[in-house]
Amino acid sequence: MSLFQRLFTALRSGAITDQEWDEIRTNLIAADLGVKLVDQVIATAKSVKVEDAKTAITQVISTWLSRKDRTLITERNSLKTILIVGVNGTGKTTSAAKIAGVLKNNGSTVLLAAADTFRAAATDQLQTWAERIKTEIVIGPVNSDPASVAFSAVTKAKEGNYDYLIVDTAGRLHTKQNLMAELGKVIKVIEKQSSVDEILLVIDATTGQNGLNQAKVFIESVGITGFIITKLDGSAKGGVALAIEKESGLPIKFVAAGEQISDLAPFDPERYIQSLFG
Numbered sequence: 001m002s003l004f005q006r007l008f009t010a011l012r013s014g015a016i017t018d019q020e021w022d023e024i025r026t027n028l029i030a031a032d033l034g035v036k037l038v039d040q041v042i043a044t045a046k047s048v049k050v051e052d053a054k055t056a057i058t059q060v061i062s063t064w065l066s067r068k069d070r071t072l073i074t075e076r077n078s079l080k081t082i083l084i085v086g087v088n089g090t091g092k093t094t095s096a097a098k099i100a101g102v103l104k105n106n107g108s109t110v111l112l113a114a115a116d117t118f119r120a121a122a123t124d125q126l127q128t129w130a131e132r133i134k135t136e137i138v139i140g141p142v143n144s145d146p147a148s149v150a151f152s153a154v155t156k157a158k159e160g161n162y163d164y165l166i167v168d169t170a171g172r173l174h175t176k177q178n179l180m181a182e183l184g185k186v187i188k189v190i191e192k193q194s195s196v197d198e199i200l201l202v203i204d205a206t207t208g209q210n211g212l213n214q215a216k217v218f219i220e221s222v223g224i225t226g227f228i229i230t231k232l233d234g235s236a237k238g239g240v241a242l243a244i245e246k247e248s249g250l251p252i253k254f255v256a257a258g259e260q261i262s263d264l265a266p267f268d269p270e271r272y273i274q275s276l277f278g
């Protein structure tokens with residue numbers, strides 16, 4: 001069921017009782033829109049005639065979306081580096097591989113870097129993807145310094161005149177401070193030789209409002225250029241996408257709705273808004 005379906009079914013059926021409004025509110029909150037935004041949607045719906053509700057709500061939520069560029073840097077004349085960050089299990093490694101796959105299909109040369117050295121399995125996972133999409137990869141030993149993997153990777157990428165370097169990072173470390181310090185070091189090492197053009201934060205849509213807290217922490221600690229929202233094929237109702245752009249002002253660049261390479265798409269705000277109305 002789409003986000004606003006319950007609201008519009010009620011609107012069409014005529015006068016809505018207080019109890020029904022409460023149910024609609026609960027339903028929207030459960031769809032991860034966040035209390036503040038839900039109350040704005042409801043106030044908007046109440047303030048206009050039924051036939052004008054869709055236009056009025058569309059107008060309001062359009063102002064919540066980021067005005068920033070949603071496209072991935074595509075300039076081809078020098079190396080572009082994309083860092084994939086996020087808490088554990090959100091879909092970083094899969095998203096790194098998916099983006100590599102998309103860029104390769106567009107005719108770019110791509111180098112992957114497995115800078116999650118925290119677990120052996122992390123490197124194996126990215127290596128398997130690299131084989132599948134026929135992409136070169138730079139790895140390091142387990143528990144080695146991720147910044148040294150980043151250093152080797154950016155050196156190789158520059159020497160080989162690659163178009164893109166995509167760096168997969170760890171999501172789990174002993175503390176949040178450790179994780180952020182490690183990311184900071186990876187960024188510094190790359191910037192010594194090249195530039196970090198995108199830092200994409202991967203958010204699992206099924207974690208709902210937790211995603212908002214993750215965004216806050218990463219924005220404050222390392223700074224990000226945009227989001228990838230994953231697992232939209234799961235039970236998530238997608239309200240978190242609106243909430244995240246409203247709170248951060250930063251753009252969602254990609255959405256993922258499945259585990260395969262082809263399950264990644266650029267975020268299309270107009271289609272997204274339409275989908276909320278079913």
Ligand SMILES: Nc1nc2c(ncn2[C@@H]2O[C@H](COP(=O)(O)OP(=O)(O)OP(=O)(O)O)[C@@H](O)[C@H]2O)c(=O)[nH]1
Pocket residue numbers: 086087088089090091092093094095116122170171172202230231232233234256257258259263
């Ligand atoms: N259904 C679904 N599953 C996904 C999606 N993206 C990733 N996954 C799955 O989610 C699980 C975690 O994905 P990973 O890419 O390993 O996540 P990660 O952030 O790299 O995880 P860590 O390295 O452990 O922090 C895997 O089983 C993926 O196949 C998606 O869009 N939809």
Ligand SMILES: [Mg+2]
Pocket residue numbers: 092093094116122168169
């Ligand atoms: Mg990973």
